[in-house]
Amino acid sequence: xxxxxxxxxxxxxxxxxxxxxxxxxxxxxxxxxxxxxxxxxxxxxxxxxxxxxxxxxxxxxxxxxxxxxxxxxxxxxxxxxxxxxxxxxxxxxxxxxxxxxxxxxxxxxxxxxxxxxxxxxxxxxxxxxxxxxxxxxxxxxxxxxxxxxxxxxxxxxxxxxxxxxxxxxxxxxxxxxxxxxxxxxxxxxxxxxxxxxxxxxxxxxxxxxxxxxxxxxxxxxxxxxxxxxxxxxxxxxxxxxxxxxxxxxxxxxxxxxxxxxxxxxxxxxxxxxxxxxxxxxxxxxxxxxxxxxxxxxxxxxxxxxxxxxxxxxxxxxxxxxxxxxxxxxxxxxxxxxxxxxxxxxxxxxxxxxxxxxxxxxxxxxxxxxxxxxxxxxxxxxxxxxxxxxxxxxxxxxxxxxxxxxxxxxxxxxxxx
Numbered sequence: 001x002x003x004x005x006x007x008x009x010x011x012x013x014x015x016x017x018x019x020x021x022x023x024x025x026x027x028x029x030x031x032x033x034x035x036x037x038x039x040x041x042x043x044x045x046x047x048x049x050x051x052x053x054x055x056x057x058x059x060x061x062x063x064x065x066x067x068x069x070x071x072x073x074x075x076x077x078x079x080x081x082x083x084x085x086x087x088x089x090x091x092x093x094x095x096x097x098x099x100x101x102x103x104x105x106x107x108x109x110x111x112x113x114x115x116x117x118x119x120x121x122x123x124x125x126x127x128x129x130x131x132x133x134x135x136x137x138x139x140x141x142x143x144x145x146x147x148x149x150x151x152x153x154x155x156x157x158x159x160x161x162x163x164x165x166x167x168x169x170x171x172x173x174x175x176x177x178x179x180x181x182x183x184x185x186x187x188x189x190x191x192x193x194x195x196x197x198x199x200x201x202x203x204x205x206x207x208x209x210x211x212x213x214x215x216x217x218x219x220x221x222x223x224x225x226x227x228x229x230x231x232x233x234x235x236x237x238x239x240x241x242x243x244x245x246x247x248x249x250x251x252x253x254x255x256x257x258x259x260x261x262x263x264x265x266x267x268x269x270x271x272x273x274x275x276x277x278x279x280x281x282x283x284x285x286x287x288x289x290x291x292x293x294x295x296x297x298x299x300x301x302x303x304x305x306x307x308x309x310x311x312x313x314x315x316x317x318x319x320x321x322x323x324x325x326x327x328x329x330x331x332x333x334x335x336x337x338x339x340x341x342x343x344x345x346x347x348x349x350x351x352x353x354x355x356x357x358x359x360x361x362x363x364x365x366x367x368x369x370x371x372x373x374x375x376x377x378x379x380x381x382x383x384x385x386x387x388x389x390x391x392x393x394x395x396x397x398x399x400x401x402x403x404x405x406x407x408x409x410x411x412x413x414x415x416x
Contacts, residue, residue: 014086035298047405048415049383052090052391053101060372062390063092064130069121070144072383073097074097075388076116077401087114091128091139093146097386097405100168106139107132107152113168122174124125126150127200129169136183137165141202155181155195155204168220169195175226178255182221182233189218192235194250194338196255209233209250210261219248223274227282230306231255234275234284237263247286250273262312264301274327278334281356285327285336288315298324298336302356303389316351316360319343321371325389330380337375337387340364346373348389352409363413365404366391368404372399385409 005403046345055061059080067074075092088108094101104129116130126146129138136155141148154169164188173180181195181204191211195204211219221235230251230333237248246263264284275284283302297318303311316324316336324338333352340349340362347364365387372392379386386405393400408413 015083019283020309048404048411049098050402050404050416051097051099051101051403052400054079054090054103054401055398057082057398059399060390060399062376063388063401063403064115064117064376066118066377066386066388067119067121068254068381070378071095072146074119074126074388075401075403076130077117078115079359080400081144085110087112089114089116089130089132090138091116091119091146091150097384097403102147106150107137107144117170118172119348120172120174123384127172127179129172131168134166136169136181136195138169138200142413151201153200156185156206170220171223173224173226180224180231180255182224182235184220189214192219192221192237194221194224194233194255195351209249209259210237225275225277226278229253232275232306247284247301249284271402273325276327276329278329282306283329283356285324287323296320296322298322298338298351300336300356314357317362321346325374335378335409337378337389339369341373341375346352346368346371348373348375348391350375350412365412365416366402368392368394370394383407385412387412
């Protein structure tokens with residue numbers, strides 16, 4: 001309903017920047033109309049929809065990340081080609097979520113672990129990063145458009161004879177004149193690792209942010225940001241003891257300096273997909289296990305200060321085999337995405353709220369009897385919300401890299 005607003009299910013026209021209702025004009029502010037003190041969403045352009053951008057038979061295929069910049073939606077992920085037995089790290093781009101989408105293999109191999117986990121545009125350059133088997137790998141294009149040839153670059157090599165034998169990139173950002181990658185290095189001991197460089201084409205410096213002497217894995221950095229003069233990373237810290245699985249926070253005023261680390265929780269918990277700052281609070285989403293892993297819950301941790309001795313927390317949803325994969329703050333909404341299992345059906349779920357301490361609304365966008373139903377990323381371009389992830393149809397034996405989009409966060413369900 002382009003150029004109209006919905007009030008009580010009825011569309012009203014907009015004239016001269018104001019809404020007319022029963023002959024009375026009401027102000028439009030921040031993409032909403034105020035009527036008697038209540039804000040109503042305005043729907044411009046697309047009413048939303050569901051698009052399976054790519055698919056593959058029998059092998060895991062998914063959208064891991066979403067970026068909007070310069071009029072382009074760009075997705076990163078992975079897919080399998082049964083004909084050639086190739087696993088590919090892919091980028092897909094379009095000027096509208098409804099398509100058409102161009103899907104490009106950045107790199108591929110008969111070995112698994114070919115994936116793109118993060119995409120960003122900054123400083124006149126597109127960068128997509130992930131893993132090529134056990135090497136940290138990226139693709140970049142120095143152009144405002146993602147259309148055309150990308151340059152491939154190896155960040156760390158698992159066969160270089162160096163300290164580490166395995167590398168994964170899970171997140172990236174550009175800030176304070178640096179491109180910075182976050183992820184994990186592993187040589188039987190796991191390390192939360194960052195790489196940094198002035199340009200994607202330059203040599204990358206590597207730095208370990210946290211580790212310990214445990215031989216177990218999963219100490220990955222899952223997000224990195226530059227906020228209020230601090231470099232901040234969050235991630236998971238998974239050791240051999242069931243009481244030592246932490247959501248980890250680390251921060252420093254310098255990439256090369258000393259990093260302060262802290263554990264945000266004291267229970268059997270892992271997984272922290274993202275950190276955001278809403279102007280007042282730093283917020284990290286994570287997953288809690290209970291009863292040594294018999295059930296789990298999605299929880300947020302928040303504080304007005306990085307240096308606070310303890311952070312407040314709030315549970316968003318819980319259930320067996322429940323986890324969170326993405327978290328963002330946009331247009332006044334906090335939004336988390338992941339998986340929810342009710343004992344029978346697995347659902348690709350989001351939850352959203354306008355207040356950290358208020359009521360959170362949960363919304364299940366698609367589901368199935370297998371665990372391969374998940375939301376992996378959420379993005380907002382000031383007009384449309386887009387969520388992406390994976391869906392598996394056991395009857396077709398097919399995996400889908402899927403997005404759902406709508407002009408309002410609550411409209412994502414109606415877009416199905």
